[in-house]
Amino acid sequence: MKAEHTVYFRRFLLGLLIIWLICHSLLLLPAFAEGRIVTVGVYENAPKIFTAESGQPAGIFIDIIEHIAEAEGWRLRYLQGTWAEGLDRLQKGEIDLMPDVALTSEREKIYAFHNVPVLSSWFQVYAPKGSKIQSLLDLNGKRILVLERSVQQEAFVRLSRSFGMEITLISVPDYQTMFEMVARDDADAAITNRFYGMMHAEEFGLVDTAVVFEPSDLFFAAAKIQSSNPMNIFFTTSEKDSSLLLAAIDRHLMEMKKDPGSIYYASLKRWTSEEVRFQIPLWLFILGLTTTGALILSLLGGAVLKHQVNVRTGELRRINQEMERRITKRTEELAAAMEKAQAADRIKSAFLATMSHELRTPLNSIIGFTGIMLQGLAGPLNTEQHKQMSMVQNSARHLLALINDVLDISKIEAGQLEISRSSFSLRPSI
Known part of the structure; x- marks a missing residue:
């Protein structure tokens, strides 16, 4: 009997669960049907998000969420306030989305975030011209303005404490008030994000310093309401709404970032290039x-x-x-x-050969015949004849010696005559 009651009880619980799931689904249908109202918090942080002169919200985050809302069929409702008020309203569920929120481990416990970041930024210290603030240590003993309940406040406190610095931090609700106070000399420097600093520093006579810290990604944050029943493993209606909102934002951001001609890049160009005057150092x-x-x-x-x-x-x-x-x-x-x-050379050789034959033969004949006559073989000679014949013979011998010398020189030049050297006494020769 007890087992039957247990079976009936389980069937009863299963039926209640099915009815709950059906009701839960029916509640979600009108939430994302045509005309779904999405409330978005707005605060002053140009050019990311701010109130234009027309009184309407404007900026990079506004351009992006309005494009997504048009594609998803949402109706947007904006709620003005300070940064701290926006975070409080999001935590209480009074708004659906808060733009320009940096993801931290503490915030992740309170709010829900999508996966694809909208922007990446960092914080920078701005000071009056001529302040000589160029490093973190130059801020020691100074009055520094930070945005109330912001990541920059927590990060700068950690940074200054790590260097053992004594700095007076003053929390301010918005960036415009910060710059106004520094311009009036109510503070020594202000910490803002790079977008606001680039756009408004020159307007207040401030310059950027070399103190840059805490790079971070920026997102839309949604409400994250936890169920009071620890055994409940299902989403509440608000949590499911946040999940669907953030999923739609992720989907559209991925599509826009892939397209260079999308509203995403057009908005970046509009708010960070066309209207911002960059001052080159x-x-x-x-x-x-x-x-x-x-x-x-x-x-x-x-x-x-x-x-x-x-x-x-x-x-x-x-x-x-x-x-x-x-x-x-x-x-x-x-x-x-x-x-x-x-x-x-050939002519000379021919001449020498001719001279050797034509001259030496007659000369030898002259020398020979004169010798015969001088010896008296041809008959006796008187004194005068003997004298004359001796002169003829001597002249013929002298001419023959000259011809022989010329022939020897010719042979030397032609390499046909070997010269043998021997020593002699020069004095007897002289």
Whole structure:
């Protein structure tokens, strides 16, 4: 009997569960039907989100959420307030979405976040011109303004404590009030995100410093309401709403970031390029100008050097061609001279051969016949005849000696005569 009651009780609980699921689904249908109202918190943090002169919300986050709302069929309702008020309203469920929220472990316990970040940013210290604040240590003993209940406040407290610095932190509800207070000398510096600083620092006579910290991704945050029943494993209606809202935001952000012509990139260009005046530091301008000038001079120098090299190369080519022409001409002249020399040598050899035969033979005959006459073999000679014949014989011998010397020199030049050297006394020869 007890087992039957247990079975009936389980069936009863199962029926209640099915009825609850059906009712839960029916409650969700009108929530995301045509005309679903989504309440969005608004605070002043241009250009990401702010109130325009027309009184309507504007900025990067507004452009993105309005595009998503149009695609999803949502009707947006904006609720103005400070940053801290927006976070409180989101936690209480008075608004559905709060833009421009950095994800931290503490906030993740309270709020729900989508996965694809809308923007990435960092915090930077802004100070009046001439303040000489260039590093974190220069902030020691200063009055620093931070946004109330912001990530920058928590991060800067940790950063300053790690260096043992004594800094007076003053919480302010919005960035405009911060810059106004620094401009009035009610504070020494203010900490803002990079977007607001770029857009408004010059307007208040402030400049950015080298103190930059805490890079972070920025999201839309939604309400995260926990069930009071710890055994309940199902979403509440509000949690399911948040889940569907954030899923739609993720889906559209992924599509927009893939398309360079999407409203996402158009909004970034509109709010961070067209209306923001970027001030290039003087040192960077001088460096760029110097680098450009050096590059131009090097290009001009390279062009001039190349021209000079081409001119010199042309001149060397012409000189080389002229030298080749001259060498060819001289070679031809030397060949002709060599031919003439060889011809002359042949003529000389022929002449010497002729002289050797035609002169030496008669001379030998003269010497021989005069010798016969001087010996008296042809008859007796008187004194005068003997004297004359001796002179003829001596002259013939002298001429024969000269001819022999010429022939010897010719043989030496032709390499046909070997010279043997022997020592002698010069004095007797003289």
